[in-house]
Amino acid sequence: MAGLYDVDRDALAALLEGEPAYRARQVWEGLYRRALLPDEMTDLPLTLRARLSGGLSPALDERRRRSADDGRTLKWLWRLPDGAEVETVLMRYDRRTTVCVSSQAGCAMRCGFCATGQGGFARHLTAGEILEQVLAAARAAAPERVTHVVFMGMGEPLANYAAVWAAVERLHDDVGISARRLTISTVGIVPGIDRLTAAALPVNLAVSLHAANDDLRNRLVPVNRRYPLGLLAEACTRYVRTTGRRLSFEWALIDGVNDRPTDAEELAAYVRPLRAHVNVIPLNPTPGFPARGTDAEGVARFATGLRRLGVNTTVRDTRGVEIDAACGQLAARPA
Numbered sequence: 001m002a003g004l005y006d007v008d009r010d011a012l013a014a015l016l017e018g019e020p021a022y023r024a025r026q027v028w029e030g031l032y033r034r035a036l037l038p039d040e041m042t043d044l045p046l047t048l049r050a051r052l053s054g055g056l057s058p059a060l061d062e063r064r065r066r067s068a069d070d071g072r073t074l075k076w077l078w079r080l081p082d083g084a085e086v087e088t089v090l091m092r093y094d095r096r097t098t099v100c101v102s103s104q105a106g107c108a109m110r111c112g113f114c115a116t117g118q119g120g121f122a123r124h125l126t127a128g129e130i131l132e133q134v135l136a137a138a139r140a141a142a143p144e145r146v147t148h149v150v151f152m153g154m155g156e157p158l159a160n161y162a163a164v165w166a167a168v169e170r171l172h173d174d175v176g177i178s179a180r181r182l183t184i185s186t187v188g189i190v191p192g193i194d195r196l197t198a199a200a201l202p203v204n205l206a207v208s209l210h211a212a213n214d215d216l217r218n219r220l221v222p223v224n225r226r227y228p229l230g231l232l233a234e235a236c237t238r239y240v241r242t243t244g245r246r247l248s249f250e251w252a253l254i255d256g257v258n259d260r261p262t263d264a265e266e267l268a269a270y271v272r273p274l275r276a277h278v279n280v281i282p283l284n285p286t287p288g289f290p291a292r293g294t295d296a297e298g299v300a301r302f303a304t305g306l307r308r309l310g311v312n313t314t315v316r317d318t319r320g321v322e323i324d325a326a327c328g329q330l331a332a333r334p335a
């Protein structure tokens with residue numbers, strides 16, 4: 001049986017052989033624009049719904065759903081058909097509804113502070129498995145519509161570029177979310193940043209930096225040994241110059257590690273030439289990493305220091321932190 005969101009239009013048409021041509025369009029729109037499962041498409045004859053349900057199967061099996069912020073934040077743990085597990089977060093605000101998706105089961109980047117990295121890599125997700133996370137969250141959010149998607153869940157999106165980009169195109173073309181409301185985060189995979197620089201759709205790029213000197217970054221983000229800060233800055237410069245788009249950097253504040261005034265100075269010196277925006281957030285605690293996240297006062301102090309140094313800075317909403325829903329910190333844990 002084919003994955004619900006891994007079939008393309010031709011495969012869907014083949015599945016609907018013998019039906020009028022408009023049916024394929026109708027089902028496609030039902031799946032993507034209306035976020036319906038086949039058996040919810042009540043404008044289709046019952047026999048056709050049964051045929052679709054028999055030929056297309058969802059990839060995500062809900063293992064657990066947790067709720068926070070009075071139900072405005074939801075986090076799912078899904079099991080995939082091969083037993084791999086991934087997580088998705090839905091965050092509803094007054095004027096935006098954001099889904100944070102995983103792009104890989106596990107992650108090979110091994111950032112020391114990250115629960116996903118500590119668990120190692122299982123496999124890449126398919127484009128359909130990424131899309132299904134958005135559409136499952138869209139069903140839960142209805143009647144509100146999903147307005148933004150961030151690729152900040154489990155995995156390094158630019159290490160799974162083909163599937164991530166196929167999902168981006170379908171979110172843009174078929175779900176109808178503007179590319180400017182799609183954000184791909186990366187820990188700094190330089191060839192992937194170059195591919196995004198040349199890509200046709202103007203998605204946003206967020207680089208998880210966390211340290212602005214190579215010694216510290218080598219320890220926190222091991223891929224820095226392969227793509228050190230100098231190479232990363234060059235790729236970011238090409239991105240900004242070629243696309244004219246704003247770049248943002250993520251900085252998870254770790255108590256006594258990267259939240260000192262000297263860290264703010266190094267960060268400011270790194271991002272100012274790029275005119276980039278910085279989002280700071282306290283690190284979520286993870287069992288395998290001994291340091292703690294910076295407290296609220298320290299976060300505010302660091303952000304003020306950065307602003308004084310001329311950096312456009314936002315303290316990122318800690319929505320969902322209580323359910324571990326922060327960038328790169330999703331991990332399958334026992335309930």
Ligand code: SF4
Nearest residue numbers: 107109111114117328
């Ligand atoms: S922070 Fe992101 S890139 Fe690093 S190990 Fe975690 S999921 Fe992977």
